[in-house]
Amino acid sequence: MDNCNKTLLIILTLLITFQRATCTQETCREGRRNDERYLLYDVNPGEGFNLRRDVYIRVANLIRKLNDVDNWVLVLPPWGNLYHWQNVRPGLYVPWKNFFDVESLNKWIPVTEFNDYLKTEGATVGSTYVLQNYAEGWGGKWEEKYDKRPCIERHNFEQRDDGSWSGQMWATKVKTDNFTCLSIQGQAATLLPLIQRDLTSRSVFIGRAETILHDEYGGKWYWAARRSMRFARHLREEATRFRRDYLGSDDKQDKTEVKDDWRDTKPKRGAAVGGPYIAVHLRRKDFVRARGDEVPSLKKAAQQIKKLLQNENLTSVFIATDAPVMELQELESLLPGYKVVHYKPSTDFLHKWGDGGVAIVDQIICTHARLFTGSYESTFSFRIQEEREILGFEERRTFNRLCGKKSNCDQPAKWRIIY
Ligand SMILES: Nc1nc2c(ncn2[C@@H]2O[C@H](COP(=O)(O)OP(=O)(O)O)[C@@H](O)[C@H]2O)c(=O)[nH]1
Ligand SMILES: [Mg+2]
Incomplete structure (x- = not known):
């Protein structure tokens, strides 16, 4: 190989190496x-x-x-x-x-x-x-x-x-x-x-x-893959704004700050305090038919919510639900004297991110509450429990669910985070 060819080869190798070294996921x-x-x-x-x-x-x-x-x-x-x-x-x-x-x-x-x-x-x-x-x-x-x-x-x-x-x-x-x-x-x-x-x-x-x-x-x-599933920034930001404006909640005060990289985020159990509200995931629609006795009537749900608020010495409850507006209003009327908060997206937000985006914002707000209670066998509730495990809440503030007919019902299994 003559010198000119050698130089060319070196330049080519360097170029390829440089491209490899500087590429991002997309490039x-x-x-x-x-x-x-x-x-x-x-x-x-x-x-x-x-x-x-x-x-x-x-x-x-x-x-x-x-x-x-x-x-x-x-x-x-x-x-x-x-x-x-x-x-x-x-x-x-x-x-x-x-x-x-x-x-x-x-x-x-x-x-x-x-x-x-x-x-x-x-x-x-x-x-x-x-x-x-x-x-x-x-x-x-x-x-x-x-x-x-x-x-x-x-x-x-x-x-x-x-x-x-x-x-x-x-x-x-x-x-x-x-x-x-x-x-x-x-x-x-x-x-x-x-x-x-x-x-x-x-x-x-x-x-x-x-x-x-x-x-x-x-x-x-399981947990590594789960922790990698962080929500998109625009949804996290929407939830952050809502928590600040309607629930007096922010990460610094709630002790729910996370590192930029999920791999560096390993809070101690009990480190997270959560915002000054309890959150309820009230699954209705098909669950009312399919889960019968395990799904509370609105009256029964309200009684349980009141009790939780009194135990926690709080007055605000965030409700995430797929219930029709009428049912939500009825629930609200059953909780006089308490601040009942529900997330309603702007038309613009709904148009951009759809029902999926709204559901995620609901989940993020539930994740940051002082105490969470969910619905029987709802994967929507399970995913919130996992997010709370990732943030480091005490178990008793996470693994709860509303009871249906039987008031002392079995509580959800505790799938604890493992690093
Ligand atoms: N925005 C909002 N949507 C909900 C809520 N609960 C249920 N949904 C909707 O109903 C769907 C529930 O279906 P899925 O994800 O299968 O959870 P599961 O059926 O409860 O196990 C969600 O994806 C949402 O679209 C809620 O609290 N808030
Ligand atoms: Mg489902």
């Missing part, structure tokens, strides 16, 4: 490494926002394990069309950055939005697996297994003349080379050999991912 993706592979997943359309957050943790920790040897990126399934979100137009899907701090997620596993995936990979996926249970059931004996089986439920993929398949993924028509319905019983890691052996596909889509269980519910990795 890296454009000059991505060739061995980078993508895992896409989705959840049964009937499932709500807060179970979906739980499924994210299962899949995130699958990526973590895959990345012991490979280089996988998780594609975040767009949000939309959820049963409860009536103000979000059907057919409209929104990215995770509307609700979550994606940089924070990236500190646990590499993630990318579906839109960005489409830009770099196009509307194609190597292999698609739609998960399902075994048609014949468990067979009485629990073993981890999966098998290719005929599809039990209807799906929206069809085979094309060239043998490949085409189907809808979040309102985008996507081509996939292989399509399989996979009966499975097991946890996220049960899928490891399946994905690791699929060497021909650069990308894999897992449908109905809620079918797999957690590898380790409530363990160290």
